[in-house]
Amino acid sequence: QVQLVESGGGLVQPGGSLRLSCAASRSIVSFYGMGWYRQAPGKQRELVTTISSGGSTNYADSVKGRFTISRDNAKNTVYLQMNSLKPEDTAVYFCNAHSQVPLRDYWGKGTLVTVSS
Numbered sequence: 129q130v131q132l133v134e135s136g137g138g139l140v141q142p143g144g145s146l147r148l149s150c151a152a153s154r155s156i157v158s159f160y161g162m163g164w165y166r167q168a169p170g171k172q173r174e175l176v177t178t179i180s181s182g183g184s185t186n187y188a189d190s191v192k193g194r195f196t197i198s199r200d201n202a203k204n205t206v207y208l209q210m211n212s213l214k215p216e217d218t219a220v221y222f223c224n225a226h227s228q229v230p231l232r233d234y235w236g237k238g239t240l241v242t243v244s245s
Contacts, residue, residue, distance in 0.1 A: 130154050130234050132223045137239030140213055144243070148208040150223030150236060155204055157181060160228040162199060162206045166219035167238075173222065177208065190216075213243045 131153040140146050148164070156162060163178035177187045177197040185197055196209040206223060223236040 130156075130225055132225060132234055132236035134221065134223050134236045134239040137221060137241045139242045139244065141245050142213060142215060142243055144213050145209070145211045146213065146241060148210070148221055148223075148239060148241075150206040150208075152204040152206075152225065155201070156199065156206070156225065157201050158227075159225045161226045162197075163224045163226070164197065164206075164208045165222045165224055166217075166241075167222070168216075168219040171219075176221070178224075178226075179206065210241070213241075215243050217241060218243050 133151045134148060136146060136148040161178050161180045164176040165173050166176050167173040175188055176191055177195060179185050179197045179199055194212045199206045218241060220238040220240050222238045225234040
């Protein structure tokens with residue numbers, strides 16, 4: 129079991145930046161990967177970015193070049209640096225931890241990001 133707690137969301141103007149944090153209740157090194165997903169009003173949850181235990185990253189096309197995922201294993205924390213934010217980035221952002229053995233996904237409760245002038 130692991131609890132994931134997101135923080136750092138808020139209201140930001142278009143073109144602005146935010147950094148989200150995901151703090152885990154235990155070590156994250158054993159997870160196959162960690163990631164961020166988002167769900168906009170009236171839409172399905174979608175993948176934003178993932179980072180493997182080895183540090184490999186993957187990004188949705190819509191955020192490439194603007195968002196950066198990173199992890200600090202010593203702090204059991206994953207970060208999402210979001211730059212050049214757009215109104216279409218408005219969503220609840222969820223942290224995910226993916227375990228291969230047992231096969232299971234863990235989710236945080238989410239943090240709201242609103243991009244608006």
